[in-house]
Amino acid sequence: MRPDPATRLRWFILRHRTGLTVWLVAVLLALVPLAVRNPYQLGLLNLIGIYAVAVLGLNLFIGYAGQISLGHAGFFGLGAYGSALLTVHGWLTPWPALLLTAALVAVLALFLGLPTLRLHGHYLAMATLGFNYIVHLVLVQWDAVTGGPSGISGIPPLGVAGFTFDTELRFFYLVWGGVLLGVTACLNLMRSGVGRGLAALAQDEVAAATLGVHVRREKVRVFVLSAVFAAVAGSLYAHYYHYVNPDGFSIFKSLDLVIMVVVGGLGSVWGTLLGVMVVTLLPYYLEFLEAYFDLxxxxxxxxxxxxxxxxxxxxxxxxxxxxxARRRVAGRGEAS
Amino acid sequence: MNGWTDLVQFLFAGITAGAIYALVALGFGVVHNTMGIVNFTQVDFVSLGGMLLYSALSAGGLPAPAAVAAAVAGVTLIGALVEILGVRPSRSESHLVLIFLTIGLSIILRGLMKLIWGKNRLAVPPLAGESVWTLGGATILTQTVWIVVLTALAIVALRWFFRHTDLGLAMRAVATNETAAAVVGLKVWRVKAASFALAGALGGLAGALITPITTLAYDVGVLLGLKGFAAAILGGFGSFPGAIVGGLILGLLESLAAGYLSSAYKDVLAFVVLMGVLFVRPRGLMG
Incomplete structure (x- = not known):
């Protein structure tokens, strides 16, 4: 006997709940510009989208794999400056520049990750912090290439076949499309064997290794992946604002990214979006408290x-x- | 100036900076040994030392030596408060949580300093005014001599503290085995607060000594503190002789590199050393 349609619908929803949530959020996001017409507010949403891409990757590394990075603003900055330099001098158009930058950052993250990820806890924190400090100082000091403290301006916007993402509204769809891709990638990764392996090594590296997880390789891979997320976010940032300077890529920005992860929840993909939103919007809505902001x-x-x-x-x-769960158990207790 | 006086000048600058890094590195080491964590608020203890010195001199009107003592005492107290109010309530064992927790506390301390003393740069006069010594043709600020002497005294006092006082011995006991220390009746909570207080004293002294000849602002300790951490790693994290040796080597390397190579990238050196040590020999020279 076939179950009745209502039951089958329930099964369908239960089985596909993750995918359906993504579609639902996609539809809601597509409708947002109907409610938010003010370019200033759309601009804020765009900024949130850019950071969300970076923090999704960082949350994989910190929240899901249980590692520590205080250097992701460095990757973010390298992404932004990579795209800026490649396009401002007319060497490449924006999309190939974004891809090449992401690939270069991936190689760099690989070379950084191989020795660094043998380390644990505070050593790892300090190695990544040191990396970020070096990147920031080079961006400030290497005047001839990076433009020093005043940065690089005149970065062209992204576009597809003559259509450029040069207004707040157009960029909104681009960046949030990117966020949804990132969300889907993270959700799928977490449910794959690799993702389960990462969650295992976050709990106990020795136990994970005994169960066949190649601990060191997996850590390096997730580090590289998270660096690529940050680099892509950096490229989006550069093409959105058409201008970069070293201010946004200091170690303090790395701390902000970590705060976003913690507010969102360690290892929570949807929480990441909320964490980024809260931390980014706080300064705009509590402007009168500006003096107390660090506090x-x-x-x-x-x-x-x-x-x-x-x-x-x-x-x-x-x-x-x-x-x-407690309530359910209590209810069952009464029924029997 | 000739090559010789240049060299003397660079060496003295290096030893001065190295003494400061050593004090900060010792502060990191004290907390790490008793609690097993890296205390990021150490960098703010350095800024606080300078800030409290500034207030003691300008608002309190104290004479210079008393002002330094007051500043160090103030940061000692703040150190203990950070442990009691900030670290203790979390009761977490996770490295990840504890590291992020001290980062949060460090952000709070910087926020408070910004509120109290503002964002602008402040100026503190050196202990002995602007007087200078001349040595082999090189001129040396009297303050640098004070820095070296007081750092040496602090290290001697620290050594005596850890060998001959009840509290110092209790701290070493907790560092060796916390459970065993608790079993024989040592009050572990008191030792932990004391280790933060001691870290505050060391950081505060570093800040009160160095800010008169560099510059003073609410975030000045971040760079100094992180370099102190690099020194601690170089020497071997948690090792006291290592902290001193690491501090001096880093200070000298930095000042010689700034003098003979490039001053623009002077601040990068500490972090390159930090990463180099972590890549090649994470336990450091003497760890």
Whole structure:
């Protein structure tokens, strides 16, 4: 006997819930510009989209694989400057520049990751921080190439066959399309064997190795992948603002990216979007508190880590699921 | 100036910077040994040392030696408070959480300093005014002599503290085995607060000594502190002789490189050394 259509629909939704969520979010995002017409607000959403691409990668590395990086603003900066340099001098058009930059950053991340990822905890934190500091200082000091503190301007926008993404609205669709691709990639990766391996090594490297996870190789691979995410976000940043300077790529920006990961929740893909949104919008909506801003950032980070060490979204979600499960168990107890 | 006086000048600059890095590296080491974490607020202890010195001199009107003592005492107290209010309540064992936690605390301290003292650069007069010594044709600020002497005294005092006081011995016991220390009745929580206080004292002293001859702002400790960390890694993280040797080597390398190679990339050197050591020999020279 075939089950009735309502049951089959329920099964379908249950089985495809991840994919359906992505489609639902895609539709909602496509409709956003109907509600948000103000270019300033669209601009904020675009900025959130750019950071979301970088933080998705960083969350894979920090939240999912349990490693520490305080240097991803360095990769972000290299992506931005790579695209800027390649296109401003007319060597390449924007898309090939983006791809070449991402490939170069991947190679760099590989060479950086091979020796660095043998390290644990604070050593890894400091090695990545050191890398970021070097990148930032070179961007400031190497005047002849990077334009020094004043940066590079006149970067052309991205385009496809004569259609350029040069307005807030057009770029909105481009960047959020990119975010959805990134989200899908992360969700699929997490449910693959490689993703399960990463989650295992985050818990216990020795146990993961005994179960056949090639710990070192997987760590380097996820590091390179997260660096590529950051580099692509950097390229988008350069082509969106048409201008780059070293300010946005210092070690403090790396700390901001980490705060976004922690607010979103360690290892939570959807939480990442929320974390980026909260941290990016906070300064705009609490402008009157500007003087207290560092303080608020620090307090947010410290309080979340104290009370929900898994991060805000993941922590609250786990808490909710636990409460529901308890209630279900209690309900069953009464029924029997 | 000839080559010889140049060299003397560079060597003195290197030893001065090296002494400061050594103090910061010792601060990192003290907390790491008792608590097993890297305390990112160490960099802010350095800024705080300078800031409190500034306030003690200008608002408090204290004479210079008393102002330095007051600044160091103030940062010592703040160090203990950071541990009691910030680190202790988390009760986490995860490296990831603890590292991010001290980063958060460091951001809070910088935010507070920015609120209290503002964003602008401040000026603090050197301990002995602008007087200079001449040695072999090179002129040396009296402050640099003070830095070297006081750092040496601090190191001697630290050595005595760890060998001959109850608290110092308790800290070494906790560093060796926390559970065993608790079993024999040592109050581990008090030792942990004390290690943060000691780290505060070392960082505060470094800040109070160096800011008069460099510059003072709420974030001045970040660079100095991270270089101090690089020195600690170079010498061997957690090793006290390593911290001193690492600090001096890094200070000298930096000043010689700035003098003979390029001053634009002077600040990169510490991080190149840091990464080089981590790549080749993560336990450092004496670790």
């Amino acid at each position: 608020i950032h620090g307090l947010v980070l410290v309080l979340i880590l104290m009370f929900l060490p898994q991060g805000l979204v993941t922590g609250l979600w786990d808490h909710l699921r636990l409460t529901w």
